[in-house]
Amino acid sequence: PLPFWVCESCEEQRCVSSAAEIGLKDDADLHRPYIDAVTIPCAKCGGVMRRIPDVLDTWFDSGSMPFAQRGHPRHGSKEFEETFPADFIAEALDQTRGWFYSLLAISTLLFKQNAYRNVICLGLVVDPKGKKASKSRGNVLDPNYLFDTYGSDAVRWYFYTSTQVGENYRTGDAALKEVVQQLFIPLWNCYSFFVTYARLDEFDPSAPQVPVAERHVLDRWLLSRLAGLVDGVTTGLDRYDANEPARKIQRFVDDLSNWYVRRSRRRFWKSQSDRDKLAAYQTLYETLSTISQLMAPFAPFMSEAMFRNLSQGRSVHLSDFPDALTWHDPEVEASMARARQAVEAGLAARDAVRIKVRQPLASIALPGDPLPEDVAAIVREELNVKKTTFGAAEVQLDTEITEELKLEGLAREVVRLIQDRRKKTGLNVEDRIVTCFEADGLLQRAIEKHADYIKNETLSAAIEHGKGDGCEGEQLLLEGEQIWIGLRRS
Structure with a gap:
């Protein structure tokens, strides 16, 4: 409501500057209809x-927000001066003549x-x-349905990544x-993979670090990519x-899931706890912890769940944003890029x-200069x-x-058949x-x-010919030949 009072008799005008000036307390409701009942004597x-x-346009209240929320100039001036002007404002295009304008006009x-x-x-x-959401069209999406079905993090992530700022969101x-x-399923799978094997091996994040320069080339590649990611974000x-x-x-995350974790699985699977296995754990632990911190402003709930479990209950939102890392290795990144090509x-x-791909071949000749042997070995394994x-x-x-x-x-x-059988029978990793x-030929x-090789890949303590006691199995066809495979716990 406009703070102007006019005398009924002589039309004298008065502008009121505070609630106290008209006999009201500071916390009085100054909105209509309450303020309409307040009268004052004509001087x-x-x-x-x-x-x-x-009454003023409602955007006048919104435009006064920076100082009004502090009570400035009557009080709260220190807080106002510390937070004014704001670093940024983010709203949709329709606010160019709403909040953006009223803030600009009143502040000026x-x-x-x-x-x-x-x-923004x-x-x-x-x-x-591309049609505007409307109840009459029946194309309105219920936010609660989206949160329950996909999660609020996924909804947030969609708005961050689906289109450039200023474009509409389909x-x-x-x-x-x-x-x-x-994003979320691959990342959670990487996190779940790490947690599963770290618990089995009783991995201790506080153990002395294997120097990065002495780690597997995949570790050095991932940490270099991570350093670049921290800089970029x-x-x-x-x-x-x-x-x-x-x-x-x-x-x-795509590189982490489809290249690093997939190529490093055997390093976590192997039974012996050697220096290479420790380096793999330390690399993946550092990576997942840092990703949680980088993602926290974008996906606060999943990053919190991951970070709390990785950091003995600390909140990611109370941790410092990652500092620049020193693990840049352009040569390793370039070699790995060539390897993937x-x-x-x-x-x-x-x-x-x-x-x-499961059928081994003798050799392959590739274009380009030779790769370092540790990277070339990855190419041989992949192919x-x-x-x-x-x-x-x-x-x-x-061929x-x-x-x-x-x-x-x-x-x-x-x-592959044994691993499928493990999953069907509900065995733990x-x-x-x-x-x-049972097979022949x-x-x-x-x-x-x-x-x-089969025993190492499938955690088989023994391989027995015949339908042994307690082995639950099934008859299968492989490469046109019959085979029966059964499993029992060792």
Whole structure:
């Protein structure tokens, strides 16, 4: 309500500056209809002065927020001066003539400066077809449904990453489901993988660190990528860009899940606790802890759940944002990038001749300069070849499958069948088993020749020929041959 009172008799006007001036307490409700009942005597003629019925645009209240919330200038001046002007303001496009304008106008009139230093002007939420959400159209999404179905973190992440600032958000179930599948499930799987094996091995984060320079090349690559991620996220947020930092985190999680963890699984699986295994644990622990801190402003709930468990109950929101890391290694990153390109080309060559990756091959020749041996070894494992050479004009895959290679390929297929059987019977990842089988011909020879490999890959204490006592199994077909596989706990 406008604070102007006018005398009914002589039309004298008066502007009131405080509640006390009209006999009210500071906490009195000054809104209509209560303020309309307040009258004051006219100092000029003694008549009755009443407030004019007009009210200001509601945005006047919003525009007065920076000083009004502190009570300035009557009190709260110190707090006002410490927080004015605001570092940034974020609202949708419709606020250019609402809150953005009223803040600017009132602050300029009173203080000769703007009320904010930076503006993040967002687009509007529309349906997947680009139409404005409307109850009459039936295209309004219930926020509670979205939170219950996908989680509030996923909803937040969608708005950070789906489109550039200023563009409209085409929001729907499919888009949010994609966010969950592409970021939150892979990240949680990495975290769950670490927690599962760290508990089994009683990993102690406070143990002396293996020097980074002495760690596996995959560790050095991941920590270098992590150092770059911290720099990138910090730089982006410092300039009020939330889009690219969030996208950088998502790309990093993809690398973490589909390259580092997948390529490092055997380092965590192996029974002996050696220096390499400790380095793997320390690398993944540092990575997950740092990601939790980087993600905290974007996805506060999942990052809190992860960080609390990784840090003995400390809140991620009470921890310091990560400082710059010193693990940059451009050479390792460049070599690993080339390795991944080589793997992509090699897999395409395999696919072209329809030879699955589980079938080992003798060699592959790849274009480009030779890779460091520790990186080339990763390429050989990914492509399942015995030898790699470099410098070829194009990818050349040796497709001759000798009997020795065939037997090794069958052994890998048997491992897959045993792992599937483990899942079906509900065995825990740490459970050791006895594997029973019935097969003949090439399958029997493959199992007998590669028994040690099969036992290591499947945690089998023994492999027995025949349907042993207590082995629950099933008859299967593998490469056109019959095989029966059964398991029992060791």
